[in-house]
Amino acid sequence: MTAAGIRRVVAGVSPFDPRPEVVAWAAAEAEARHAALELVSACPARQAGDVVGSAVVRLAAARRSVARGHPGVEVRTRTVIGPAEHVLRAAADGADLLVVGADDHSPFVEAITGSVPGGLLTTSPCPMVVVPKDAAPAGPAAPVLVGVDTAETSRAALNYAFATAARTGRDLHVVLCWTAPRERAERVVERAREHRALAVSLAGYGERYPDVAAAELVVDDDPVTELTRRARRAALLVLGSRGRGRLASMAFGSVSRTLIRSSRCPVAVIRPDLVPATGQLDPA
Template identity: 30%
Template sequence: MNGQETDRTTVTTDHPTDAADTTSTDESGSHHVRTAGVVIGYDGSPESRLALSWAAATARRRGSRLTLLHSVNLSFIPGFPAFDTSQVEPELQDAAKRLVDDGAQRAGDSLDASRIQTQYWLGSPAAQIVEASNDADLVVMGSRGRGRLTGGLLGSTSYAVAAHAHCPVVVVRPAHELTQPADTEATEVASVNDGLPEVVRPDAGHPVVVGFDDSEPAMRAVQAAADIAMEEGAELRIAHVVQVPSIDSWAYEETAHAGTVHAHSLREHADDALSAAVRLAKAKHPDLQVSTEVLYGDPGRAIADLGSTAGLVVVGSRGRGGFKGLLLGSVSHNIIHNAECPVMIVR
């Protein structure tokens, strides 16, 4: 192959299952049956196993399939003219199969094996997961580190998937840096948690937080957040952030608009937006417990801070699915990078 990438798919576990398929409607109004359920990009890292734990629990609660995906990126292999990568492909495929089989065994801790399937490729990880998202209800990705000062940027694969997937994406990020545990003995049964910390989920004590800004993506985010809150028995907390301008411009606005007129106008707009969001959430779930909050400052930072007590933060993204879409917005990226709980991106 002279170093060229190939995209090959191998299904290593695909047992008959009674897990229900779901139907979605795209922007053109056409219907699409989603058969993969919850899809997770899995690479065996501690962060990936943490995400696997969250994904398996979600699949169990939803009664859906769990599909583990792994891709070996051949671009990391030197492409010398005389080097034929087909010589190493069997070894790479064997290693990939062992990795996803290990992940499936871990997921079997909390999910029936008949609902678990695995796939692996030689090719671009992000492109393959985005393609798989066409048939998924939800994609789950792990990502390394967090923090405004010490955390790294969102990993390239997780970023690309969050920005371009065709379904909602949840990024599960550890509150603290994780370390790789020592290898377990071959006789030991792998555990989905394997000594890793538990990941918070929405429940009666951990609300689903959603940021709302009047946009269509935000409306879809509210609907998705309401569905999850109702499903998990959690409160839905809708927040609208008023972006405060610089001190000088704020002072000018206040003077130009007779003191607090401008501030009152911003608050009235925020209250109207939140009232519309509550109506939207309760249209489908009239019994859902909903609270609202108006915050001031940077939207990404303000919403991310709410993640300290939340089970899930949901944010809308203006990008379209597929790699022709827009990049992930700065607010969404800020929230993913800094929130202390899993973050869902909805477009």
């Protein structure tokens, strides 16, 4: 909780591009968490005179939309002058969750101009969910999907994914991708090693979340390809992040950065260094 004892979900509202799916997703999450919803619009300083009026209009429309769909959610709105990444990072300090819209830039354009969700991957002070453009509400059978590896990043992502599945009553699909060796004997050994690694990662979760139906999937494929495909039928994709800096991420490639641009479902990115305002990574 915040210092005032109030839980908060913060959502970025663009003054240029109406993204009702971002507001709708954030409002539903705020209602589920019994949290207040803070809608924040960032206006570039050089265009402030022209943009602030548009931002105020869009925030008012977003507030009305939340009131219609989620009348019990307390809504606050703010218009702030400054770069969107900086404004949203400051607004999310002490929040339970930051919700932003996905960029639809190409990787080339993003490398030149930057990306607000891409930049916040490594700097957001709380867990972040990136909502794709025109995202539709998921059906009741859509699972929560979590991509894991054998690194420390998996623990935070698994905590979040199991808690989300428990809270929403959805199945959970846990996916570990690996690259099979060419030799058959090596493949057999490596496949068994990967299954053991996944079992170790999941130890204890069955006892903590006995009502969650969790499927363990060890897949010989590129993680971006596999998770993009599975995300088409998922309610939420949960990823861990090593928190690389932007330059390192762009140079060496980042599964999280690619998937927040390509996923058809919302993507939650959970860094292991984050302890949100609730004091836990479980979105209870």
